[in-house]
Amino acid sequence: MDDMQNKSEEYWKEKLTPKQYKVMRLSATEPPFTGEYYATFDNGVYKCAGCGETLFSSDTKYDAGCGWPSFWNAIGDGKLELKDDNSFGMHRxxxxxxxxxxxxxxxxxxxxGDKGGKRYCINSTSLNFEKK
Ligand SMILES: [Zn+2]
Incomplete structure (x- = not known):
């Protein structure tokens, strides 16, 4: 099995663009209203730019007005890992x-609220959109 969790930094530097590497491997955030998909509302699926896994559907995407692609849910269970982040003096x-x-x-x-109250605020850089 291809173990995507144990790839070297060299692997990612080669596979990802410098911008993707900064966001996906160094946890940077793209500036709001600059990403490719914050205003995309075509039907389709959003795949991980790192490994190609299908993560989100246009069915759960909505306009949160924040300048990043926003979803109220992932496309299925177990696709996302959630981790406490206390950087920048805040808890996220x-x-x-x-x-x-x-x-x-x-x-x-x-x-x-009618969809469960969650907002997955995702960098466009981390996603590849595949139109249906
Ligand atoms: Zn991935």
Whole structure:
């Protein structure tokens, strides 16, 4: 089995663009309203830019007005790994791809109330959109 969790930094530097490497491996955040997908509402699926795993569907994407792609849920169970993140003097929940460990974004509790109240705030850089 291809173990995506134990790839070397060299592997990722080669596979990812410098921008993707910064976000996915060094947990950087792209500036708001600059990413490729924050205003994309076509039908399709969003795949992990690191390993190609399907993570989100356009069915759960919504406009949170924050400048990053926002979803109220992942496409299935077990796709995402959540981790406590206390960087920058705040407590946030980091969202990672459970297959390759790539940083995707953060999870907040200000999502749409009728959908469970979650907002997965994800960097466009970490995703590849595949239109249906
Ligand atoms: Zn991945």
């Amino acid at each position: 929940i980091e969202v990672l791809c459970s297959k390759c460990g790539g940083h995707l974004g953060h999870l907040f509790d200000d999502g749409p």
